[in-house]
Structure formats: structure tokens, C-alpha cells
Amino acid sequence: MAKTKSVEPNIADLVNWWLKTYNLDYKLEQESLNDEIDKALNEYFSKNGGKGGNRPDAKILLQNSKMNYYPVLIEYKGYKDKLVKLDINGQVENTNTKNEPNYRNINSYAVNGAIHYANAILHYTSYTEVIAIGVTGYKDINDKLHHEIGVYYVSKKNLGIGQEVDKYTDLSFLKRENFDDFTQKLEELSLSQEELERIREKKEKEINASLVKLNNDIYKDEKGLSENDRVYLVAASIMATLGISNKVSPLEKEELKSSKEIGNMDGDIILRKINSFLEEKELPQTKKDMIVRTLQNTLTTENINKPVNGESQLKRVFTKIVDDLGIYYKIGLTTDFTGKLFNEMYSWLGFSQDKLNDVVLTPSYVAKLLVKLARVDRNSYVWDFATGSAGLLVAAMNEMLIDAKEHIKSSDELEQRKLTIKAEQLLGLEVLSNVYMLAILNMIMMGDGSSNILNKNSLTDFDGKYGFGKEDKDFPATAFILNPPYSADGNGMVFVEKALSMMNKGYAAIIIQNSAGSGKAIEYNKRILKKNTLLASIKMPIDLFIGKSSVQTYIYVFRVSEAHHKDNIVKFIDFSNDGYTRSNRKKASNNLVDTDRAKERYDELVNLVLFGKSKLKIFTEEEYYEDTIDPKNGADWNKSSPIDTRPKLEDFKKTVADYLAFEVSNLLKNNKEDDSLGK
Structure with a gap:
């Protein structure tokens, strides 16, 4: 049977004729649209996985009446079933199960290819909105x-990720007289x-894969860079390339x-761009100076x-960072990006076990859990006394x-509240300067909650006041979230005591x-319960921090400024089975x-x-147990459902039945043997 012939040339003729009749200034495959877009398409990895060679079949740059520009990228195919390939969730499937680019789909399907080009624009240009169009077709038996x-x-x-706008039979929505209505539809x-x-979960898995690859490449190819150097270079490269619309242009690789x-080396150029960026962010001078000094x-x-050979190590590393990570921070992904970076970078370090426990950061899904358990909402004022890369505060900000x-x-009102949340409510x-830099970067990328991230020892140098520029004003905390260094006093309960003592509600x-609740923090716990109520004690999976730490952890939930009474009911929950299976394979994609x-x-x-036993569905009654604790004990916070060892009537009946069955079986066996001997 003859192979179906592609009608791509016919599709190209049809669509190009439409564009011509619409009087649009379109550019074909080999033509230039503008330097910024051309460069982006050339820099981005190709549909086959190599570098460059991204050439949409047609491209246009359109502007609506609000003066907003929209790159339009069009890809043609010539077969009946080659318009778009979607995944099981109905999203365009441009990555495979390993969270790597799915080159087969990107190559074979018109929409998938167009979205691949669109991501190149998001990755390497200042454009934040792109229209991706795929067109394919076929001829019927009558050659129509x-x-x-x-x-x-x-x-x-x-x-x-790409969202389908609507169903269309031609491209007349691109005509100037129709384009405002079309872009209004995009806004909606x-x-x-x-x-x-x-989508966020999918992107986070892609980030993990990219970070592992980046760190491996730098470790393998770039000698003489310490772990701190790597972290600071990533922080500096991201700040230099973020840019601020109409104020600070992102640093381009070609500028290095x-x-x-002297004064014009690559490091000087990056520092000047960071200075401009931080100036426009209106950070307090002391904070700005500290960031610049550190980097x-x-x-x-x-x-x-x-x-x-004409290229500095700094330029090579900068280029790799922008190429591998640019897309993730430019799309504004609200995740603990630098926390993931931190964990990946520090996975190379040979920490002692105690030190390792102190630097491990909270997984994003656990951070989100803590935020919900602390009842964070838009009105909350949230603080964290050992903030790490600010992953918990990122989770809190997202929830707010x-x-x-x-x-x-x-x-x-919503826009104003968003600004207030970021500037005043976190x-x-x-205390660790290298980790502090990650926290600053994380919150700047989240746009910008870095105002009150302080490089201080929360136990000795903090008096409950706001930071830069508002040192005379108390922070009115209503939610406290924490993953403390376990080497601190009371396994870290010293932080809890101080934070809760500075809160009114x-x-x-x-x-x-876990030992913090079973004997290692008795005095702290007793003092905490004089002013606060323990609401819940949750046993977490033993492998929660697999590959980073091997300690058993618990989550403790408190109501603040209400003393714990001996008759208060505490919810003890065994969450050892949280539904996730974890592994620690270096090369695993997930x-x-x-x-x-x-x-x-x-x-x-x-x-x-929040609501108690009435919400039991998946959990068993053995996993959910309510009981009291002695507020003067301090070592009884890790209770579990008691096992009743007393024999029940059913147990007795079963034992008797089993015994009788055994005796009958022996009797029949013996009779059979006697009969056999008698013969």
C-alpha cells in the first residue's frame, strides 16, 4: 500500500495566502522577524535536541490597541492526524515520562512544534505572551x-504549557480589525x-532534572569552583537576567x-547589571550592599x-545557567526554586550526619502541608525563624x-493586597550567609517578598521587629512555620519557644x-504548654528526607496564646503512609x-x-487516635493508638476451633494408618 503523501506544501500555500489577504507583515521560515526573536529561536534547543535551527514556517509580530506585542508562530504539517498530541490531562505533550523534551511529538505535530517555538520566546526574550498556531490537513478521495x-x-x-483559545476555521482573528477581540479572549x-x-508539579519535575544536569555539568567541566561558588553564580546569573520591564534590560550572553x-571583565558587567536590578527593586541600601558584597x-x-581561548569560565557558566534554567524563572513559576537548587548543589557536600540534618530543606509538598496546618490565609502574618531558602515562606505566600x-x-484591591502580602506579611x-542569599533570591523571583528576609540569628539578635526601614515596628505574627536545625537546643524546640512567646494569637x-517530643526537649515543651495548646502530633514517613537525612520526624501543631489544659484533646496521627513512594536513585527522573x-x-x-474524626475516610482508626497529655510531662507528645492485648471471645473460639480441627485431622490420619496396617 502506497504511503500517504504529505500535503504540507498545499497547507503552506493556503495559510500564506490568508496572511497575504489579511495584509499582515508575515515572515516565512528563513526570514528575520526581529533580532530578539531570531536570536531566541537560534539559541533554544531544536526540535531534534541540538542547538538552534528553530524555524517556524511563518511568524508575525502583532500589536493590539493597548500597545501590547504578541509574537505569532505558525507551524505547518501535511497529514490528517498530525495537528496536536495531548497527554492524559489534555495538555500539549511536549515532555516524556522522564520530564525530558519529547522530540518525537515536537517534530511530528503542528501545535506541539509551535508551542516549542513559543517556549523559546519565553525563555530568551522579554515577551511574556505568545500565540502558537498549528495547521495541518489532508486530501480526500476527490483530491479536495x-x-x-x-x-x-x-x-x-x-x-x-499552552492553552487552546478556541476552534477556528481560518486565521482571520489575526486581522487588525479582529485582533483586539482575540486578545481580549486571551485575557479571559x-x-x-x-x-x-x-502544571506546576510537572514543571517542578523538569526543574529537578535540569538542576541535576546543570550541577553535574559544572562539577564535571568547571574546575576550581566550590559549592558556595556554584550557588552564588546561579544567584548572580538569575538576578542579572531577570530584568525589570521598561527599566532594566536582561543581561544577554553576548554582552559578556x-x-x-580592569572594571570591564565579565564579573564587573554582571555586577553592574545586578546593581541596576536591585536599585529598581527599591531594596534598602544596607540589604543591597550586603547582596552585592556577597556575590x-x-x-x-x-x-x-x-x-x-577567548572565553572566561564565568561566561561559560553564565551561559549554561541561562540555557538550562532560564525558562523556569522567566515563566514566574511560584515554587521553591532555589530550595531545589540548594538541595541539588549541597548533595555533593560531605556533611557529617548532624550537619546534614541542619541544612536539609523542606520538600515543597510538606511546606504546603505546614502552611495549611498553620491556617494561613490572606490576612495572616507569617514568620519563620530558620528560613533556609525561604521555601516555607514561598509556600505561605502562594497560599495567601x-x-x-x-x-x-x-x-x-486585589493588586494592592498582593503587594501588601509580599512587602508586609512575611x-x-x-543566620547562614550562603543560605540567606538563596532566600533573598527565592523571594525576589517570587516577585518580591524579600523585604523582610533578615540575615540574623533569630535566638540572639531578633527582637520581633520588621527589618530594613521599619526597625521600630513590631511584626504582628499570626502564623509560625518552622523546620529548625535539629542540632539546636531541644532538637530545635528553642526556636519554637522564642517564636511563640512573641505572638499574641x-x-x-x-x-x-521525633525525640523533641519524647524526652530531648522536656523543659522547653513544659514552658511552651504553659502558654500554648498542642492540637496535633503527626508521625511523618521515616524516608521523608531520603538521601538527605535519615531522622524520624513529627509535625506538631499549636494554638498560640492559650495554655494547654490537662483535659485538652490532642490528635495523634500516624502518617507513616502518606501515599508517596520515595527512592534515592541519582539518575532517576522522578x-x-x-x-x-x-x-x-x-x-x-x-x-x-482542623475538624476531627468526622473527616476519617482513607485513614484507619489505628492511624487516628485522640488522647490527652500531661502538660507538666514534656515527653509524652508522640503517642500512638494503643494495641489491645486482651484476648477476645472471637479469639478464644478461633483457637478452640483450630485445636479441634488439628485433633480431628490427627485422629483421621491415625485411623487411616491403622487401616493400612490391618491390610
Whole structure:
């Protein structure tokens, strides 16, 4: 049977004729649209996995009446079933199960290819909204041409995943007189919170894969860089390339000339861009100076700026960071990006076990759990006394913004509340300077909650006040979340005692080593319960921090400023089975797999803590147990459901039945043997 012939040339003729009749200034495959877009398409990995060679069949740059520009990228195919390939969730499937680019789909399907090009624009340009169009078709037995069109919106707003706009039979929506209506439709497109979460999870897995690859490549190819150097170089590269619309242009790779000229080496150029960026962010001068001073030590060293074969090590590393990670921070992914970076970078370090426990950061899904258990909403004031990379504060900020969006229906009021949440309702303290830099970077990328991230010892240098510029004003904390260093006094309960003593109301949720509740923090615990109520004690999976730490952890949830009475009921929950299966394989694409309704289990856990036993569905009664504790004990916080060892009537009956069955069996056996001998 003859192979079906592609009708791509016919599809190209048809669509190009449309564009011509619409009087649009379109450019074909080999033609230039503008330098920025051309460069982006050339820099991005190709549809076959190599570098460059991204050439959409047609491209246009359109502007609506609001003066917003929209790149339009069009890809043609010539077969009946080659319009778009979707995954099981109905999203364009441009990555495979290993969270790597699915080159087969990108190559074979028109929409998939167009969205691949659109992501190049998001990755390497200042454009944040792109229109991706795929067109394919076939000829019927009468040689009549049929065509199909897929029109997708790719933006920071939908994390670069692409949303179908509508069904179309031609491209007349691109005509100037129709384009305003079309872009209004784009503004009204939205993803449900569930869809956003699903996309975010997918992107997070891609980030993990990219970070592992980046770190491996730098470790293998770039000698003389310490772990701190690597972290600071990533922080510096991201700050230099973020840019601020209409104020600070992102630093381009071509601007690094690998010059030996004093004051104009690659490190100097990056530092100048960071200075401009931080200036426009209106950070307090003391904070700005501290950030620049920290990064300067790495950026201006002689070896890293010394050109070898015309290129400095700094330029090579900068280029790799932008190429591998640019898409993830440019699409505004609200995740603990630098926490993932931190864990990956520090996976190379040979920490002692105790030290390792102190630097391990909280997984994002556990951070989200702590935030929900602490009842964080749009009105909360949240602080963290050992903030690490600010992953817990990122989770809190996300929850606050989601709640604000659900409850505030005025666009102006919502925008103002978002600014207030980021600038006034979060506070974090981190004493380690290298980790502090990650926290600053994380919150700047989240846009910008870094205002009150303080490089202080929360136990000795903090008096409960806001940070830079507001040192005379108390932070009115209503929610406390914490994953403390377990080597601190009381396994870290010293942080809990101080934080809760500075709060007048609210809730707290902490994840901590189990021994803190069973004897290692008795005096701290007794003092804490004189002023606060223990609401829940949750046993977490033993492998929660697999590959990073091997300690058993618990989550303790408190109501603040209400003394614990001996008759208060505490909810003891065994969450050893949280539904996830974890592995610690270095080359695995996903070491966390939902094998038993993990999301539903986490939701139910929150509901059990908030509302009690009536919410039991998945959990068994052995896993959920209510009891009292002695507030003067301090070592009875880790109770579990008691096992009744008393024999029941059913047990007795079963034992007797088993015994009788055994005796009857022996009797029959003996009779059979006697009969046999008698013969």
C-alpha cells in the first residue's frame, strides 16, 4: 500500500495566502522577524535536541490597541492526524515520562512544534505572551484539501504549557480589525487551581532534572569552583537576567566579552547589571550592599574572569545557567526554586550526619502541608525563624495569594493586597550567609517578598521587629512555620519557644525530630504548654528526607496564646503512609511517586487536624487516635493508638476451633494408618 503523501506544501500555500489577504507583515521560515526573536529561536534547543535551527514556517509580530506585542508562530504539517498530541490531562505533550523534551511529538505535530517555538520566546526574550498556531490537513478521495487549525496561548500566566483559545476555521482573528477581540479572549483565559497545580508539579519535575544536569555539568567541566561558588553564580546569573520591564534590560550572553580590561571583565558587567536590578527593586541600601558584597567575592576573582581561548569560565557558566534554567524563572513559576537548587548543589557536600540534618530543606509538598496546618490565609502574618531558602515562606505566600484571589473581587484591591502580602506579611530569619542569599533570591523571583528576609540569628539578635526601614515596628505574627536545625537546643524546640512567646494569637506548625517530643526537649515543651495548646502530633514517613537525612520526624501543631489544659484533646496521627513512594536513585527522573492517593491523604490529614474524626475516610482508626497529655510531662507528645492485648471471645473460639480441627485431622490420619496396617 502506497504511503500517504504529505500535503504540507498545499497547507503552506493556503495559510500564506490568508496572511497575504489579511495584509499582515508575515515572515516565512528563513526570514528575520526581529533580532530578539531570531536570536531566541537560534539559541533554544531544536526540535531534534541540538542547538538552534528553530524555524517556524511563518511568524508575525502583532500589536493590539493597548500597545501590547504578541509574537505569532505558525507551524505547518501535511497529514490528517498530525495537528496536536495531548497527554492524559489534555495538555500539549511536549515532555516524556522522564520530564525530558519529547522530540518525537515536537517534530511530528503542528501545535506541539509551535508551542516549542513559543517556549523559546519565553525563555530568551522579554515577551511574556505568545500565540502558537498549528495547521495541518489532508486530501480526500476527490483530491479536495481539508485543513485543521489549533490556536494556543503560551504565556507566563499558564507557565508556558499552552492553552487552546478556541476552534477556528481560518486565521482571520489575526486581522487588525479582529485582533483586539482575540486578545481580549486571551485575557479571559484562565486555568483552574487544580490545573495550575498539575502544571506546576510537572514543571517542578523538569526543574529537578535540569538542576541535576546543570550541577553535574559544572562539577564535571568547571574546575576550581566550590559549592558556595556554584550557588552564588546561579544567584548572580538569575538576578542579572531577570530584568525589570521598561527599566532594566536582561543581561544577554553576548554582552559578556571575556575582556581583561580592569572594571570591564565579565564579573564587573554582571555586577553592574545586578546593581541596576536591585536599585529598581527599591531594596534598602544596607540589604543591597550586603547582596552585592556577597556575590562580588565570587564574581571578581581572577581565575573565573581569565579568558582561555577567548572565553572566561564565568561566561561559560553564565551561559549554561541561562540555557538550562532560564525558562523556569522567566515563566514566574511560584515554587521553591532555589530550595531545589540548594538541595541539588549541597548533595555533593560531605556533611557529617548532624550537619546534614541542619541544612536539609523542606520538600515543597510538606511546606504546603505546614502552611495549611498553620491556617494561613490572606490576612495572616507569617514568620519563620530558620528560613533556609525561604521555601516555607514561598509556600505561605502562594497560599495567601490564592486566598486573596478567591475572596477579593476588585482588581485594584486585589493588586494592592498582593503587594501588601509580599512587602508586609512575611518575615524570615536565616543566620547562614550562603543560605540567606538563596532566600533573598527565592523571594525576589517570587516577585518580591524579600523585604523582610533578615540575615540574623533569630535566638540572639531578633527582637520581633520588621527589618530594613521599619526597625521600630513590631511584626504582628499570626502564623509560625518552622523546620529548625535539629542540632539546636531541644532538637530545635528553642526556636519554637522564642517564636511563640512573641505572638499574641494564631497557630503554629513545625516539623522536627521525633525525640523533641519524647524526652530531648522536656523543659522547653513544659514552658511552651504553659502558654500554648498542642492540637496535633503527626508521625511523618521515616524516608521523608531520603538521601538527605535519615531522622524520624513529627509535625506538631499549636494554638498560640492559650495554655494547654490537662483535659485538652490532642490528635495523634500516624502518617507513616502518606501515599508517596520515595527512592534515592541519582539518575532517576522522578524519585517521588504517588502510589496510594497521596494528594487525598494530605488533604484528609489537614481536615482531621482542623475538624476531627468526622473527616476519617482513607485513614484507619489505628492511624487516628485522640488522647490527652500531661502538660507538666514534656515527653509524652508522640503517642500512638494503643494495641489491645486482651484476648477476645472471637479469639478464644478461633483457637478452640483450630485445636479441634488439628485433633480431628490427627485422629483421621491415625485411623487411616491403622487401616493400612490391618491390610
